[in-house]
Amino acid sequence: MEERGESGDHGATRISAHPILGDLPQGPPIEFTFDGAVVVGREGEPIAAALFAAGYRVLRTMARFGDARGGYCMVGRCTDCLVVVNGISNVPACLTPVTAGLDVRIQFGLAENAPEEAAERGT
């Protein structure tokens, strides 16, 4: 996948200065990983915001054709941003806050890469 693991050239960024909202307040960095790579988030922000700011675009792939999805509604309705978090699948990245040490992974299809749930199913 062309976007994975790199900030890419599409100009994703945090909006550090804003004419109406002012400067982005400083806060303690929250480190977590996305497919093993360290990502630095801001306290209180959802996983998806931190990933988009870091330049990632693909958050999941679809089960049938494997096509990529990367978040759409940002309010927990559309299921385009479901990721695997600490081994649990179908976690909405747009609503779930970043916390230090989270293990976030792209959700492939029906999340065969969610180890804790596989263990529960006994597969």
Next chain:
Amino acid sequence: MTPSVVVVGAGPAGLVAATEAATAGASVTVLDERAEPGGQLRYRVQPVTSGIGSDAERPDRLADRLLDDALAAGVRFRCDATVAGCFAGLELLLIEEGATSRVVADSMIVATGSTDLPYPFAGATLPGVFSGRGMQILLNTHRVRPGRRFAIIGGASDAEELAVDVMLAGGEVVWSGIAPAPFLRAEGADGVRRLAVGSDHYAVDVIAIAVGRQADPALATMAGTPLAFSPDLGGLVPQIDDSLQSPVRGLFVAGDAAGVGSVAAVIAEGRLAGITAAASLGLASNEDVAAVRAAGGPELTWRLGRRTTLEAVTVQPYE
């Protein structure tokens, strides 16, 4: 016992409805799925006119003001609380931190706002294509710009507002407009790289779909309120009367959930729903309701007028 009112949705309509009902003497609880009350006012940045106070003001400051009024009136809030359903007798199923509970009140005001209209076209599922409101949340709430060059699909006020928001965030609006869906195609391997509009191609990183909004009255519908079609009010809307009362006893709908409108209109309507709910519980007089209605302004009068001619649409059940 003090009659109780539950308000679903802590946007502008829900906040003023709660304040009005609480001031009249009801015991009022507001439920909202977000962490912070304010609804649309929390992710919009350009000044809005509220109809209360003379000047346009920053949406977040208006939200703070409406919230302060509600708290001063004794309204209680349960945030991070998702209403997942409504059953007979206005019994609500609530999800908080993964645990479910039920909420029952004498009266319910549905103020659940609106959702973005979809606009499907080829490539619209690519990463980098967002809903207009989702983009506002990313830019203005989370302070993240997911790319530099934007295309905005839409030809009315929502698209115009978003274009300005993008520019305020340092982004570049490469193309904005509306074209029939078959003429639009988003292209790229694992994320948007280009937008084709007919035979023209634009290099873009992000595409936002801001073709308009539709009322989200799902909760009122679940409780048994019929739907009606009104182009004036933005499509399918709950069939409530010109006092905002549903045929379902004790149920009221206000704000964008009743039909998409301006912030000033949804605030005026929220106030009317709050006082009407209070009156239905014996806490306010018909004169009180008439006074609030008269103070609502021309847009409220127009909106309520549209409600007198609504005809229910029949939804065929699945065979």
